[in-house]
Amino acid sequence: xxxxxxxxKKNCGACHQIYGLGGFLGPDLTNIYSAVxxxxxxxxxxxTAGTPVMxxxxxxxxxxxxxxxxxxHVDASGKSDPKQFRVNYDGTIAN
Amino acid sequence: xxxxxxxxxxxxxxFLLAGLILLxxxxxxxxxxxxxYIMPGFLKMYLSFEKVxxxxxxxxxxxxxxxxxxxxxxxxxxxxxxxxxxxxxLRVQLTLFLGTILLILISYIIGSFGGREYWEFPPxxxxxxxLGWGLFVINYxxxxxxxxKQPVYVWMWLTGAIGFLFIFSESYLWxxxxxxxxxxxxxxxxxxxxxxxxxxxxxxxxxxxIYLMEKISNDKAYGHSKIGFALYFLGLFNLFFNWSHHIxxxxxxxxxxxxxxLVSMTELLILGRIIYKWKETVTQAQKFDHLIPYRFxxxxxxxxxxxxxxxxxxxxxxINIYTHGTHITVAHVMGTTIGINTMxxxxxxxxxxxxxxxxxKRSQRQIANGYxxxxxSLFVFFMALVGAGIxxxxxxxxxxxxxxGEMMVSLAPYFIAFTLAGLFIFVGFSMITYPLLKSxxxxxxxxxxxxxxxxxxxxxxxxxKLLKSALTEPVKVE
Numbered sequence: 001x002x003x004x005x006x007x008x009k010k011n012c013g014a015c016h017q018i019y020g021l022g023g024f025l026g027p028d029l030t031n032i033y034s035a036v037x038x039x040x041x042x043x044x045x046x047x048t049a050g051t052p053v054m055x056x057x058x059x060x061x062x063x064x065x066x067x068x069x070x071x072x073h074v075d076a077s078g079k080s081d082p083k084q085f086r087v088n089y090d091g092t093i094a095n
Numbered sequence: 096x097x098x099x100x101x102x103x104x105x106x107x108x109x110f111l112l113a114g115l116i117l118l119x120x121x122x123x124x125x126x127x128x129x130x131x132y133i134m135p136g137f138l139k140m141y142l143s144f145e146k147v148x149x150x151x152x153x154x155x156x157x158x159x160x161x162x163x164x165x166x167x168x169x170x171x172x173x174x175x176x177x178x179x180x181x182x183x184x185l186r187v188q189l190t191l192f193l194g195t196i197l198l199i200l201i202s203y204i205i206g207s208f209g210g211r212e213y214w215e216f217p218p219x220x221x222x223x224x225x226l227g228w229g230l231f232v233i234n235y236x237x238x239x240x241x242x243x244k245q246p247v248y249v250w251m252w253l254t255g256a257i258g259f260l261f262i263f264s265e266s267y268l269w270x271x272x273x274x275x276x277x278x279x280x281x282x283x284x285x286x287x288x289x290x291x292x293x294x295x296x297x298x299x300x301x302x303x304x305i306y307l308m309e310k311i312s313n314d315k316a317y318g319h320s321k322i323g324f325a326l327y328f329l330g331l332f333n334l335f336f337n338w339s340h341h342i343x344x345x346x347x348x349x350x351x352x353x354x355x356x357l358v359s360m361t362e363l364l365i366l367g368r369i370i371y372k373w374k375e376t377v378t379q380a381q382k383f384d385h386l387i388p389y390r391f392x393x394x395x396x397x398x399x400x401x402x403x404x405x406x407x408x409x410x411x412x413x414i415n416i417y418t419h420g421t422h423i424t425v426a427h428v429m430g431t432t433i434g435i436n437t438m439x440x441x442x443x444x445x446x447x448x449x450x451x452x453x454x455x456k457r458s459q460r461q462i463a464n465g466y467x468x469x470x471x472s473l474f475v476f477f478m479a480l481v482g483a484g485i486x487x488x489x490x491x492x493x494x495x496x497x498x499x500g501e502m503m504v505s506l507a508p509y510f511i512a513f514t515l516a517g518l519f520i521f522v523g524f525s526m527i528t529y530p531l532l533k534s535x536x537x538x539x540x541x542x543x544x545x546x547x548x549x550x551x552x553x554x555x556x557x558x559x560k561l562l563k564s565a566l567t568e569p570v571k572v573e
Contacts, residue, residue, distance in 0.1 A: 004275060008210025010210070013215075014215065015145060015148075019342070019344055021282065053131070053135045055143050073278060077278050077346065080344060082492060092349075092352065093343065093412040093416055094349070
């Protein structure tokens with residue numbers, strides 16, 4: 001829950017999405033934790049260094065750990081990739 | 096009889112005035128946000144995107160809320176022919192809202208966030224908003240007094256006002272650990288509440304739109320008609336149950352998706368009715384085209400049609416998985432908040448703030464040109480977002496998609512188009528609102544011209560006379 005508060009206090013949702021909900025400037029981070037070639041170290045590098053668009057957030061070690069825990073919890077809750085949905089003839093979907 | 100204090104009228108007008116200022120402010124932040132899309136790093140040191148976005152969103156949301164409340168309160172006074180229940184409540188309500196909005200904007204600038212979509216301010220600031228809204232509800236209910244044989248717009252105002260109070264509270268359930276600890280549960284409740292909140296403010300705005308249409312046409316039949324009430328109940332039904340298209344891709348129960356899908360398809364009835372009545376709407380548009388408020392009502396009608404097509408398509412889950420998380424969603428949001436809500440609220444602003452104002456020929460031309468620029472640019476803005484959304488959707492559904500950054504670079508032409516269009520929307524709205532605000536300020540802050548200026552009050556008879564003349568001669572233009 002502490003990690004979620006860091007996500008909110010830094011207003012990460014202004015640029016990033018969880019399950020396709022949120023901002024449009026950065027990528028969807030629902031499954032960033034388990035994505036091939038990404039994961040905790042990748043997240044840590046981006047949050048610490050920032051990008052030309054994203055500021056560096058100067059998180060303390062404890063805050064960074066909590067944020068990573070939150071992203072791990074989000075990742076474990078399900079998959080957000082729209083390619084994984086099965087479309088039925090009546091317009092409904094299943095995953 | 097007790098005289099009506101002019102302050103009561105002035106205060107309702109101040110809601111609209113403050114709203115218009117927030118609209119222009121919000122659009123300026125929107126342009127800065129657009130520039131940050133095409134020039135990465137622009138103002139990053141001072142006003143990075145996570146600050147600019149909430150500054151834009153909150154300013155515009157509060158434009159909608161302030162103008163919607165101002166419209167309802169002003170029309171309630173006009174409809175009942177009596178002063179509102181309490182001028183003091185009205186004053187406290189306005190002070191609470193303006194003070195809190197100022198604190199909210201400051202909190203964004205200094206980087207203090209609550210971090211929730213729409214309400215990105217620290218949660219403590221939700222308390223004065225809730226209190227202010229509560230005062231609005233009390234003032235409205237006490238002013239209406241009885242619900243017997245009331246027209247449909249009185250019911251719409253009532254449901255919108257009370258509904259918002261409960262649903263706004265619901266949107267803060269995340270502060271409780273039960274909701275906070277489970278991301279899917281939290282997001283489901285969050286987006287359920289947001290869908291219904293929009294439904295609530297739509298009830299307020301559409302209700303005022305119906306009232307204004309009756310006032311312009313001098314035809315009171317619709318407000319008491321069966322079809323009016325049938326469409327109201329359909330709207331209410333959708334307000335409660337038509338929200339799950341926001342969360343089709345969340346791992347929720349299939350039942351939620353199916354119910355949302357079924358309920359959203361009832362909007363086809365509204366779409367069918369609009370198409371069926373289109374010829375009548377066009378005839379009416381030709382008849383009242385010389386009235387500024389009517390022109391905005393007509394523009395809203397066109398935008399309703401366009402947005403309804405998109406909304407219904409997005410409510411089909413099989414289509415939604417392509418549009419979800421893309422700029423097509425933004426196109427839908429912009430189409431509804433600017434094309435529908437803002438057009439209706441502009442009609443209301445011109446009717447209320449522009450009463451007793453004779454616009455000079457030059458101002459009339461400026462308003463007409465601004466109107467064309469706004470609607471033309473909004474169409475370009477809307478299509479640019481749809482275009483960006485389609486391209487992003489193709490990227491999302493592509494098995495061999497490249498990196499996110501590469502996709503964003505490929506969207507640059509769309510970003511340039513929507514930023515430029517946004518700039519023109521701002522110019523157009525400035526051209527529209529400037530003569531209105533200027534004339535309004537010169538008219539002694541909108542006090543009724545025929546009112547007794549010495550005592551600062553008018554009698555009920557005088558008010559009724561003014562109301563009658565407003566009904567027969569709404570906003571004269573040369």
